[in-house]
Amino acid sequence: MRLPAFIRQAGRDRRGVTVTEFGLIAPTFLMLLLGVFDLGYTVYAKAILDGAVQKAGRDAALETGTMNIANLDSKVKENLGALAADATFTYTRRNYRDFAKVGLPEDFEDKNSNGQRDAGECFTDENANAVWDRDLGKVGVGGARDVVLxxxxxxxxxxxxxxxxxxxxxxATLKSATVLRNQPYASQNAETKQVICT
Known part of the structure; x- marks a missing residue:
């Protein structure tokens, strides 16, 4: 049985193949392109944010820096320029006695060896708030020679x-952090610790 001429001709006709191939590839290509643009934007914004945070952290470590904290925080946003036009910022500072204690929990007596502090287990209150904390740092910029996160x-x-x-x-949320020691413009405050059992 012989096929009609128009069917044989349609089988050999290559017009429109490009449009069909483009229709199959275009969505994938556009998603990939948008992903590259988004990644580039994120990397660029993170680099600028890291530099601004480093600068603000260094300025806050000076003796006069503790008086200008709000101004230093606003400069972080200002340094990002148009990248931060609609962004919201959250700033936190915690101070520690030395670098070795940054981010550590307060020590506690683990009586039942379960790796977590339970009620009734004694702990060393290093930040003087009478509560066991997963991070022993004190809120704020601290004083001379203190380490600030x-x-x-x-x-x-x-x-x-x-x-x-x-x-x-x-x-999306970007996070940047720096850990610096305040300048030695005075003697470091005495360490305050007490053991609490609750």
Missing amino acids: YEVRMSYDRKFPLYALVGLPGE
Whole structure:
């Protein structure tokens, strides 16, 4: 049985193949392109944020820096310029006696050896708040010779709609931190510790 002429001709006709191939490849290519743009934006914003946080941390470590904390925090946002136009910032500072204690929990007596502090187990209250803490740092910039952990979180709406297309949240958060010792403009405050059993 012989096929009609128009069917044989359609089988040999290559017009429109390019449009079909483009239609198959274009969505994948556009998603990849948007992903590259979003990644580039994120890397660039993180680099600028890291530099701004380092600068603000160094300035806060000076003797006069503790009087200008709000101004230093606003300079972090200012240094990001247009990147931070719609972003929200969260600033935290915790101070420690030395670098070895940064981020550590307060010591406690683990009577039942379960690796966590339970009610009734004694602990060393290093930040003088009468409560066991997972981070023994004190809130604020501290004093002379104290070590300060300065963290900044920047939350912003993503600039490219890639994540909305795949069902992920449209907000991103960048975090930057620096740990610096305050200048020795005076003697370091005496260490205050007490053992509490509750």
